[in-house]
Amino acid sequence: GPPGAGKGTQAQRLQDEMGLKQLSTGDMLRAEVKSGSELGRRAAGIMERGELVPDELIIALIEARISQPDCRHGFILDGFPRTTAQAEALDRMLSSRGLKLDHVIEMTVDEAALTARITGRFSCAKCGAGYHDTFKPPAKPGVCDACGGTEFTRRKDDNAETVTARLRAYHEQTAPLLPYYRARGVLKKVDGMAAMDAVYSQIRETLAANRT
Ligand code: ADP
Ligand code: ADP
Numbered sequence: 431g432p433p434g435a436g437k438g439t440q441a442q443r444l445q446d447e448m449g450l451k452q453l454s455t456g457d458m459l460r461a462e463v464k465s466g467s468e469l470g471r472r473a474a475g476i477m478e479r480g481e482l483v484p485d486e487l488i489i490a491l492i493e494a495r496i497s498q499p500d501c502r503h504g505f506i507l508d509g510f511p512r513t514t515a516q517a518e519a520l521d522r523m524l525s526s527r528g529l530k531l532d533h534v535i536e537m538t539v540d541e542a543a544l545t546a547r548i549t550g551r552f553s554c555a556k557c558g559a560g561y562h563d564t565f566k567p568p569a570k571p572g573v574c575d576a577c578g579g580t581e582f583t584r585r586k587d588d589n590a591e592t593v594t595a596r597l598r599a600y601h602e603q604t605a606p607l608l609p610y611y612r613a614r615g616v617l618k619k620v621d622g623m624a625a626m627d628a629v630y631s632q633i634r635e636t637l638a639a640n641r642t
């Protein structure tokens with residue numbers, strides 16, 4: 431799905447309710463930026479411009495992550511792969527570990543709705559729970575539903591100007607992965623314009639129906 435489609439929202443819920451580990455490359459990169467690591471310093475400017483971080487950096491990050499014990503019972507890749515080179519590297523990583531991709535979920539959302547979703551997005555500074563000014567405000571204003579935290583953050587790249595660059599990167603570099611996975615019969619499309627609960631039900635049905 432394009433930026434703002436609802437990938438993180440759904441992956442977080444699948445993690446909470448199905449015990450699948452959510453691996454978000456965006457979250458990992460933001461943690462690197464925050465820690466001031468070498469990788470974080472290289473990635474920060476690229477992310478602020480809304481461009482994609484070089485493949486070799488992302489591939490190394492994911493490869494190290496999927497080898498961790500908490501990924502043993504399955505994982506959701508949220509925001510990866512985003513280029514053909516990343517998809518090919520993922521194929522190699524999985525097959526060398528005797529793993530396979532069970533499902534690839536495409537989330538479709540109208541372009542105008544994406545901008546509204548991105549510019550209203552914020553999250554809990556303490557636990558990372560995701561919110562939206564209009565579509566998902568905390569039940570009690572200023573207090574995180576999940577942890578009771580009262581500090582929230584907004585991403586630097588969640589502004590109207592950067593969104594244009596991010597959408598361009600999506601169309602040019604990531605959208606070609608749709609035919610790549612469609613050709614292998616693993617791609618399932620869900621209507622990302624539906625309400626969050628309805629999107630979640632669609633994904634759960636998809637996962638259940640095709641379980642082998
Ligand atoms: P992505 O990870 O694809 O960039 P997010 O899951 O962070 O997207 O969602 C972007 C914003 O839109 C968040 O503020 C989230 O609360 C909101 N959102 C997610 N899914 C929906 C939906 N189905 N309807 C309305 N708003 C949504
Ligand atoms: P969104 O889903 O809203 O686009 P993410 O949190 O997934 O946001 O990504 C934020 C930024 O991190 C991207 O714009 C890009 O710069 C970088 N990034 C995340 N995942 C990847 C990836 N797989 N390949 C290259 N860059 C990535």
Ligand code: ZN
Binds near residue numbers: 555557
């Ligand atoms: Zn919280």
